[in-house]
Amino acid sequence: MGRGRSSVLAAAVAVVCAVTVLGVPATAFASARPDPTTSPTRPAGGTAAPSSGAPSTASPGLPPDKDLEAVRARLDTLYHDAAVATDAYNAAEEKAKRQSAEVVDLARKIVDGQERLDDLKDRAGAAARAQYRGAGLPPEARLVLSDDPRQFLDGAGRVLQGERATKGLLAELDRTQQELKRYEADAAAQWRRLEANRKARAAAKKKIEQRIDEAEKLQSTLEERQRERLARLEQEAAAKAQTAWLGTGVLKEISGQASVQGKKAVKYATEQIGKPYEWGAEGPRTYDCSGLTSQAWASAGRPIPRTSQEQWRQLEHVAVKDMRPGDLIIYFGDASHVGMYIGDGAVVHAPRPGRTVTVAGAGTMPILGVVRPDARRTAVADAR
Structure with missing residues (x-):
């Protein structure tokens, strides 16, 4: 034996x-x-x-x-x-x-x-x-x-x-x-x-x-006065980027209505506003960026990939002008950040360590593209 x-x-x-x-x-x-x-x-x-x-x-x-x-x-x-x-x-x-x-x-x-x-x-x-x-x-x-x-x-x-x-x-x-x-x-x-x-x-x-x-x-290393000034610089930069994005007239072209699942995902995501960012977290007390978006869509009955890069790789791409509430906006050339579009030119997202889940202008960061979790032909691949 x-x-x-x-x-x-x-x-x-x-x-x-x-x-x-x-x-x-x-x-x-x-x-x-x-x-x-x-x-x-x-x-x-x-x-x-x-x-x-x-x-x-x-x-x-x-x-x-x-x-x-x-x-x-x-x-x-x-x-x-x-x-x-x-x-x-x-x-x-x-x-x-x-x-x-x-x-x-x-x-x-x-x-x-x-x-x-x-x-x-x-x-x-x-x-x-x-x-x-x-x-x-x-x-x-x-x-x-x-x-x-x-x-x-x-x-x-x-x-x-x-x-x-x-x-x-x-x-x-x-x-x-x-x-x-x-x-x-x-x-x-x-x-x-x-x-x-x-x-x-x-x-x-x-x-x-x-x-x-x-x-x-x-x-x-910064004094309180300098930290306050740094925060203002960030706000000014975000406002300038959002104004430039809106100045392209893109919002006039965006008129898509959220799907039933999209509304559920948006509801979940916006209910998390104010909760702290924590890398690797997917709720219910803390989130990172794709932890928030993946859990929001899971709550809507549509499981999606866990990371922002896989969300970009696997989900169906749609044009910015065609996006609707619930779609995910992928940011930066390496797809290292993601937020959920909620309408009126805004996204809800978990920004970074030291911040909380918040609403921000959709154009405050460089947009790589938009993906739709509930597109009919979308299927979560088994990335190995």
């Missing part, structure tokens, strides 16, 4: 692997981005009102007011890097969930197959013992020695049945052994993929925490 014990051990290892992975707290899905400001690649000062020009009274070592635009640009870059790393973490987490489920399924198959193999071996052993009790003579030899014709004919039929049964037993035994080998190999391969994902998640998590920590340290 050495092989049986090996298979059971493999099953146990597979189950432990799955439980270990599934037990890791889900602390990162989606993409964190700055509050409606500008792209991290946009030149500093390109969208904000100029500094008041008042002479700086900052303490030694603190940046003067004229340098706050550079500070804002640096913060944008840091939070953008955290957003990209968050999507990488989220993608690895989603894969790990699927792979863990597959490992658990393989473990069940290994256990069931081992039980079936043990039963087949018992039956084969019983047949061998029966032959031994027959003085070691094969059935054909015992038939030749029989003097009773009817016994001979009856015996011949039983021999044929026995041969078929034996062949079937041996064939099933071989199939079961091959299946077990395949299941064990698949479980080992899944474990290797899980381990690779674990390392990818750990690296992404480290990068996220480093970027957020650096951003917080940078902000902590």
Whole structure:
């Protein structure tokens, strides 16, 4: 029974692997981005009102007011890097969930197959013992020695049945052994993929925490007066970007009405306004950007991909002029942020660490495109 014990051990290892992975707290899905400001690649000062020009009274070592635009640009870059790393973490987490489920399924198959193999071996052993009790003579030899014709004919039929049964037993035994080998190999391969994902998640998590920590340290060097001025610069930049977007006349072309599911998704998302941003969170107390949008659409009965990049990749694209409430606006060239359009040129979104779910102008960030979760031909792909 050495092989049986090996298979059971493999099953146990597979189950432990799955439980270990599934037990890791889900602390990162989606993409964190700055509050409606500008792209991290946009030149500093390109969208904000100029500094008041008042002479700086900052303490030694603190940046003067004229340098706050550079500070804002640096913060944008840091939070953008955290957003990209968050999507990488989220993608690895989603894969790990699927792979863990597959490992658990393989473990069940290994256990069931081992039980079936043990039963087949018992039956084969019983047949061998029966032959031994027959003085070691094969059935054909015992038939030749029989003097009773009817016994001979009856015996011949039983021999044929026995041969078929034996062949079937041996064939099933071989199939079961091959299946077990395949299941064990698949479980080992899944474990290797899980381990690779674990390392990818750990690296992404480290990068996220480093970027957020650096951003917080940078902000902590500012005086209260400078933090207030920085907040005004962000608001001014957002207002300028929104005004420019509306100035294209795009809102005049947008007249789509929300679908039934879209209305439910918008209702859910707007009910979360004021709740804190937390990278990797999907409610109910905190959210990140795609955690908010994915949960909103899940509440409407339409599951969608968990990350902003996968939402952009898998959901049906629609023109900005054709968007309707409930559609998702994907931002920045790397699809690192997402918000839900709610009408009147506005989106509801979870901006970045230190902020809360809020309503903002749809044009306050560079728009990559729009996707529609409830388009008829949309199907969530199994991204692996």
